[in-house]
Amino acid sequence: MSEKFIDNYLLFQLALASHTFSEEFYDQLRAAGVSPPKWRILINLMDCPGMYLTALAKYALYEPSRVTKLVDQLVGEKLVERRTSHQDRRRVSIHITARGLALVKPLIVQAQIHEASVLAGLTPTDQKHLKSILRKLAQRHAEDMQVGNLKLVDTV
Amino acid sequence: MSEKFIDNYLLFQLALASHTFSEEFYDQLRAAGVSPPKWRILINLMDCPGMYLTALAKYALYEPSRVTKLVDQLVGEKLVERRTSHQDRRRVSIHITARGLALVKPLIVQAQIHEASVLAGLTPTDQKHLKSILRKLAQRHAEDMQVGNLKLVDTV
């Protein structure tokens, strides 16, 4: 029972929880032929269609140059498309296609079922506390990344 | 204020929290010339010296073949060493060297200071709840991975 540093170190505890449950779900994703990075891009575009590439990168937690390449692939599969902004011709807004939606929608259902199975391991009180605390922690990301006041989409 | 799927999806909330705070600390690590994967290996060996490679992989959340390569590098830097087990000659136990300890110890202090700064954003009650819930969630990893009854070290 010797107490290890790791076991009470918040960053490790968060990484462990995130890793454990994400890998569980990623197995389901891969079975459906979707790589985890593609899922992360598609689900963010579902929530916020037409997001600019940079905003998408911040929300999906990837570097912009990586998102460029992921989008290249997704465009090749006709799951998303690029549109150059007319307001600012440097910017590219990314749109999920009907095909992309058709792929991602059933996965959202699976994700919700899986999430429920994870939460089922906690008491209802713990469930509420966890979500509430994670929301508070998320505000720090918004501040650090200036995600809050970021221009997200191409409003024509 | 439209509620997005992502913002209330546990796996994303966990990934976001983990990513945000880990990246904060990784900046400090890189400033000290230590890559995040090397830190993860070293800190786990600090907690449990002589761990077998497979056990180390499970605790550090990496695939065994990746740990082989990380250990190769760390051996090259004389931060760890490999020892073949006499009980089971397939197994390799990894030991942190004095040089490795000297490198990692000050980083632990930095990690604790950083962790405190993260927790400072929460009320004491939330802090307690968060750690307690994350411990409960960690049990699932132990079960899934059979980390609990795994033979960890080379007991000579």
Place this chain on the structure above:
DNA sequence: ACAATATATATGATTTTTCATGTATATTAC
């Protein structure tokens, strides 16, 4: 004891990811 199977780690090819830099457009300062 022997064959068949399983486990621990390593290896090398392939794929991903990162890092530094390039190109185009926009913004700011003068």
Place this chain on the structure above:
DNA sequence: GTAATATACATGAAAAATCATATATATTGT
């Protein structure tokens, strides 16, 4: 209006990570 700077995204070389498989040793069943 022009030069200087900043921003958005893309590109390509380099580094890292993954995947399938190899090798060595252990374990199991007969």
